Amino acid sequence: MTLKSSPLSFTVNGKPVGPIDVPDDMMLLDVLHEYLGLTGSRMACGQGICHACAVILDGPGGPREIRSCITGAHFFANKSIRTVEGHAERDAQGNVVRLSPVQQAFIEHFSFQCGYCTPGFVTAATVLVERLKTAPVARRDLEAAIDKAMGQHICRCTGYVRYFEAVRDLVLATPGLVKG
Amino acid sequence: MSPRLRRFALATAVVVGIAAAGALAVMAGLFERSVVEASADAPLTPQQMKGLVERGRYLARAADCAACHTAPGGAPLAGGLAFPMPFGTLYATNITPDAETGIGRWTRAQFQRALRDGVAPRGHLYPAMPYVSYRQLTANDTDAIYAYVMSRPPIRQENRANSFPFDYVRPTLAFWNLLNLPARGFVPDTTRPNDWNRGKYLVDALGHCGECHTPRDLTLGMIAQRYLQGTRIENVDAPDVTPTGLLRMGFDAAALARYLPAGTGPQGVMNFSMYDVVHNSTRWLTKDDAAAMATYLTALQPMVSASLAAAPASTLPPAGRQTYLQLCSACHGVDGEGIAHVAPPMRTNASLRVSSPRNLLVVIADGLPERALPDGERYQAMPAFGHVLDDQQIADLATWLRGNWGGTSAAVRQVEVQAVRPKFP
Incomplete structure (x- = not known):
């Protein structure tokens, strides 16, 4: 198949990007790394298994996680995404002034060691927390909801329990995410 | 009662009596022929x-x-x-x-x-x-x-x-058997070689392939004239596995003899009910028996052509190609080559070559679980795209896939997509 490039415009972390010329078969992760200098989303398996590359797609159905290593960049034309670089509060110079609650919880719980999988876990946990704001779950269903939201993410330092506890504690400490 | 009326009543009673006796005789098994020897x-x-x-x-x-x-x-x-x-x-x-x-x-x-x-x-x-x-x-x-x-x-x-x-309809199955149960057991065709006969026995008697691959009539009996021509099983198609159907899917005898026990090959992966058939049954077949089944099923026809001509690109929907590049190509390859042990190739995939797009549409909409096959072969789970793509996008994708690699130029219609995904209204 002969491939060409096409102009791509989309929104990344609240800022409009493009139009930039992107090859038709290029995956989003490569565009983030090579064109936009956003290297926080990780390439690991490259085939959609590990979820280290996951970013947030903000659409009409609310935020959802999507794997950037197996989804073509042009799928995101005129759509809006958030990468791990877009979660913390920043000052006018772009310096981080405050981490997001999810990021802060992961640090307080010593959730990660090498940190390679962490951007994907931040993505999944953020989507979960935001979804619980609009659709809270019963307390007894919380563990299952966390498992469903994060269970596909792979961490080879085996930080699962600490990731899990961080998200559970954050959800329980945030008003309105759990009913009953 | 007049004598005429009496005669009529008597005649009616006799006819009804004979019919009732006949029905009872059928249900009592008087007309059933056993193939079991007295020994x-x-x-x-x-x-x-x-x-x-x-x-x-x-x-x-x-x-x-x-x-x-x-x-x-x-x-x-x-x-x-x-x-x-x-x-x-x-x-x-x-x-x-x-x-x-x-x-x-x-x-x-x-x-x-x-x-x-x-x-x-x-x-x-x-x-x-x-x-x-x-x-x-x-x-x-x-x-x-x-x-x-x-x-x-x-x-x-x-x-x-x-x-x-x-x-209590059980006894009435005797009637069903009169219609649908052959009188005799397996009769080898002496004009054919031994492996052909062994293959027929494995396909018809042991493997009972026709129970799913042969269409059934109104009584639910297998239609002999449409032997192995394929039919609908639950939500998917059991494909045509006559020599014509197998050739269309890309199987010659040698390829089929490898595919039956392996559950995978250039033609794709055994999915739906056949995934279990691989694990329970075909993986245990001896090489000779798998080869005999393939010999019989393909009737030793030579492959006409290993690859099918692509439909002209100008007739295929560009939206289908775009969707393929955006959502499929990372695993199935820009040129449909697939990734070993991850995702099967598309360019030789049987699902794109069969006459009906149904199974392809079901897989696109519902995805597939990960697959573990004999000899350590495995494939990754395929995500479901039923909630990502609308009916027209799926139809365009299927049309493009089938036209580009499956040798089928007929456009897949939205209604065909709707038919397979009641889950995503």
Whole structure:
């Protein structure tokens, strides 16, 4: 198949990007790394298994996680995404002034060691927390909801329990995410 | 009553009487022809039984008894698998040798009659049991399966009662058998070589392939004229596996002989019900038997062409190609080459080459679980795209795939997509 490039415009972390010329078969992760200098989303398996590359797609159905290593960049034309670089509060110079609650919880719980999988876990946990704001779950269903939201993410330092506890504690400490 | 009226009443009574007697005679089995020889009445000696067990194990796998008689997560051969039918639910029975709840008390002749005549000690079997196919089993092979089944650990598990409103329709199955049960068992074709006959026996008698791949008529009997031409099973198509259908999918005898036990090849991966068939049955076939099945099924036709001509790109929807590049190409390859042990190739995939796009559409909409196949081969789970793509996007993708690699230029229509995904209204 002969491939060409096409102009791509989309929104990344609240800022409009493009139009930039992107090859038709290029995956989003490569565009983030090579064109936009956003290297926080990780390439690991490259085939959609590990979820280290996951970013947030903000659409009409609310935020959802999507794997950037197996989804073509042009799928995101005129759509809006958030990468791990877009979660913390920043000052006018772009310096981080405050981490997001999810990021802060992961640090307080010593959730990660090498940190390679962490951007994907931040993505999944953020989507979960935001979804619980609009659709809270019963307390007894919380563990299952966390498992469903994060269970596909792979961490080879085996930080699962600490990731899990961080998200559970954050959800329980945030008003309105759990009913009953 | 006038004499004329009396004569009429008498004649009517005689006709009705004869019809009733005829019906009773049918239900009593007077017209049923058993293919079981009288010699089966003599029990096998314990030594004979012991000697048959290993061959029986092989044959029970080739006949895929476990497909129905072992429920998922259940004890082997203890039954319990549900068959939801429009008129109620049938449950597969316990065929372990437990005397109370299984078939431990069955004699050699009773086992033969059940498999080859469809009549168990307690009455007619429902044709969900493929006795129309097993009728072609040889007496020796049936004995071997009997010996194997009787050597299994007895499992005490009561059969679940079928939820049919009228379980007393059982005797009427004698009528069904008159229509649909062949009079004779397997008759080798002496004009054909031995491996062809062995293949036919494996396909028709043991493998009972026609039970899913041959369309059924209104009585639910297999239509002989449409033997193995493919039909709908639940939500998907059991494809046409006549020589023409197999060639269209990209199988010659050698390729099919490899595909049956491996469950995968350039043509893709055995999915849906056939995934279980690989694990329960075809992976255990000897090389010779797999080759014989392939020889018979392909009728030794040479492959006309290894690859199909692509439809002209100008006739294919550009949106389909875009969707492929955006959502499929990372795993299935920009050129449809796939990734070994991750995702099968598209450019040689049988699902794109069959006449109906249904199975392709089901997979695009619902995705597939990860697959573990013989010899350590595996494939990754495929995500579902039913909630990502709308009907027209899926139709365009399927049209482009089938046109580009499947040699099919007919456009897939939105209604065909809607038909396979009631789950995503």
